[in-house]
Amino acid sequence: MAIMYALKSSDNEIFEVEQKVIEQSETIKKMIEDGAATGEIPLQVSSKTLAKVLEWCKQRQHKTVENENDDNKGKRKKERDEDDDIKEWENKFSDELKADKDVLFDLLLASNYLDLPALLSFLCQLVADMVAGKMPEEIRRMFNIENDFTPEEEKAITAEHGWAFQP
Amino acid sequence: MLDHARLNPKVPKLTTSGGKDGTENGDRFSSLPDPIIHHIFSYLETIDIIRASAVSRKWRYFWLSMPYLNLDINTVWSDPLNKWSFRTIVDKFREYVNWVLMSRDGSIDITKFRLFCYNYADDNTVYRWINIVARRNVQELDLNIISYSAFELPTYLISCDSLMTFKLCFDSSCVLKLPNSGGFSRLKSLDFLRAEFLDYKLLQNFILSSPHLEDLVMEACIFRDFDMLDISSSSLKNLTIHNGGVLEDSHDEHSGDGLHNCELMVACPNLVSFNFIGPSALDYFFEDLSSLHNVYIHLESRSEIPDYEECTYELCKIFDGIYNTEVLKLSVGSLEFLDCFVHPECFSISFANLKSLTLSVGMDDRHLQSLIALLNFSPNLEALKIYFEWCDHDDWEILDKDIPCLTYNLKIVELFEFEGNENELELGRFLLKNGQILQKMSINWVRGHNDPEGVMPKLTKFPRSSTTVELTFFEPESDVHFYQL
Numbered sequence: 131m132a133i134m135y136a137l138k139s140s141d142n143e144i145f146e147v148e149q150k151v152i153e154q155s156e157t158i159k160k161m162i163e164d165g166a167a168t169g170e171i172p173l174q175v176s177s178k179t180l181a182k183v184l185e186w187c188k189q190r191q192h193k194t195v196e197n198e199n200d201d202n203k204g205k206r207k208k209e210r211d212e213d214d215d216i217k218e219w220e221n222k223f224s225d226e227l228k229a230d231k232d233v234l235f236d237l238l239l240a241s242n243y244l245d246l247p248a249l250l251s252f253l254c255q256l257v258a259d260m261v262a263g264k265m266p267e268e269i270r271r272m273f274n275i276e277n278d279f280t281p282e283e284e285k286a287i288t289a290e291h292g293w294a295f296q297p
Numbered sequence: 298m299l300d301h302a303r304l305n306p307k308v309p310k311l312t313t314s315g316g317k318d319g320t321e322n323g324d325r326f327s328s329l330p331d332p333i334i335h336h337i338f339s340y341l342e343t344i345d346i347i348r349a350s351a352v353s354r355k356w357r358y359f360w361l362s363m364p365y366l367n368l369d370i371n372t373v374w375s376d377p378l379n380k381w382s383f384r385t386i387v388d389k390f391r392e393y394v395n396w397v398l399m400s401r402d403g404s405i406d407i408t409k410f411r412l413f414c415y416n417y418a419d420d421n422t423v424y425r426w427i428n429i430v431a432r433r434n435v436q437e438l439d440l441n442i443i444s445y446s447a448f449e450l451p452t453y454l455i456s457c458d459s460l461m462t463f464k465l466c467f468d469s470s471c472v473l474k475l476p477n478s479g480g481f482s483r484l485k486s487l488d489f490l491r492a493e494f495l496d497y498k499l500l501q502n503f504i505l506s507s508p509h510l511e512d513l514v515m516e517a518c519i520f521r522d523f524d525m526l527d528i529s530s531s532s533l534k535n536l537t538i539h540n541g542g543v544l545e546d547s548h549d550e551h552s553g554d555g556l557h558n559c560e561l562m563v564a565c566p567n568l569v570s571f572n573f574i575g576p577s578a579l580d581y582f583f584e585d586l587s588s589l590h591n592v593y594i595h596l597e598s599r600s601e602i603p604d605y606e607e608c609t610y611e612l613c614k615i616f617d618g619i620y621n622t623e624v625l626k627l628s629v630g631s632l633e634f635l636d637c638f639v640h641p642e643c644f645s646i647s648f649a650n651l652k653s654l655t656l657s658v659g660m661d662d663r664h665l666q667s668l669i670a671l672l673n674f675s676p677n678l679e680a681l682k683i684y685f686e687w688c689d690h691d692d693w694e695i696l697d698k699d700i701p702c703l704t705y706n707l708k709i710v711e712l713f714e715f716e717g718n719e720n721e722l723e724l725g726r727f728l729l730k731n732g733q734i735l736q737k738m739s740i741n742w743v744r745g746h747n748d749p750e751g752v753m754p755k756l757t758k759f760p761r762s763s764t765t766v767e768l769t770f771f772e773p774e775s776d777v778h779f780y781q782l
Binding site: 231232235238239242250251254255257258259261262263264265266269270273274275276277278279283284287288291294 | 352
């Protein structure tokens, strides 16, 4: 029987999770090792975000698939489909996050707080790809950033490294 | 110029919008903690970050506090050769790097510096840049240089106390001048690609005098007129000498030399992993490799017409040196290396600690003999991987006999590039029949195999000594190469 842990979100929702899934989080792993995780483990993460985090962790956990030799054919096909599923799943995961940037940033902060290096790197790369090759105005629009330069400052920046804005 | 002091340099507070559901329209990006922003920006080229620095005051601050620089002449402009002459591009790039380095606040370290640029004989620019980053406490330096003259390792870099990782890649072979004495004071990881060394004593002394060096990679390097390549170090843990494969694409006529006329000496009491890929050295001297755990050897013959005696001698010397290892991965580019296995009396060797063996195997009889001999030499082997290479067929017939590792220890067998020919099946039969405590045999089909269903029953019907053995079949998504195993 797999050991289960109960995680409690900041809005008091309980998530029952297998130990090996949640141990990907260094933060929680440490809590477990320190014996601080006897009952529910309270986390400063909303239920919506935590659900997403666990979605990721389960997908990562889900890698080793083994076959019984008397059922080779069926299982082999299943396994191949599952590999495709993972890629498809990652693409879908990225697309959803790009479409809802609030979830993206919540997840970034949660992966940092829970110390999930693989998820953090995945998300940072995703955001970097969104920024790469873009002009300042495009970046502002994409992430809702206010241009708080005075016109003089803006002029100075263009003078200083306007060359960078030529493609 | 913009007055940097007037910009808001305050670090934003760590904010989490925990329970809120995504209805707010605030600027979430800019309020991320600095380390996350730096992590995101670390995936960008510096030119992208400069562009992004005009987004807002805070972004300008992010750029100015960014500890990584990534400057690459190939990617600053799109299609520059359409706009400017080559020389103009080089000049513009120099101006750009100068500007980037000058615009940095001197109090902010440049922990990672990656540079791809040209180096001319009459020009000290690259050395000046290295000097600046050395003074800014660089920890990781990654230089890709297309050099038109010999390159010198400057003393201010060698004595740099912050430098931990240094990678120096030349586009084509380039003479690297080493200091007359001393080595890196703190460096842990060193990687040379296509460097040409002129003096055996200097290189030996340089490695010996880098007291913290743990990882050393020398790829496609030329050891000009060396009698011996001597790698003696009490700190070194991982050593890779790679003079094969990549060389075939090189334009340099000398690059195929490897250690052709040169002996290799490795004396590293703390060495854990050793990779040697390429033409065999003239001779081998291994001293004090008691910590060795992991070995990968891909051996090519030194001469075009390989000589059986030479090959046997070289392979025996290598085996003598690495007998301690727990993990061995072996492939040979010339069958002559395997002749010796036909007469196993050449070997007095035993791999008493070997737990995992990975072999590249063709269909020649000598391959089979070498496999059986290696199994005999390795009484404690637990895992065996075999990668089948295409080559002319001999018909294998393996006599069933007791091999200690098969009787007592071998638990896992993995076969790669399996197509199901008679020889592969014979080997599968043999291992199933004699592997008394075998737990797992996995068959990885050659990619695009057209009839796995036809081959499978042939394997599954073989008698098995181990009642618990589990046969599994995998179809690779892409080509599998030996070096990936």
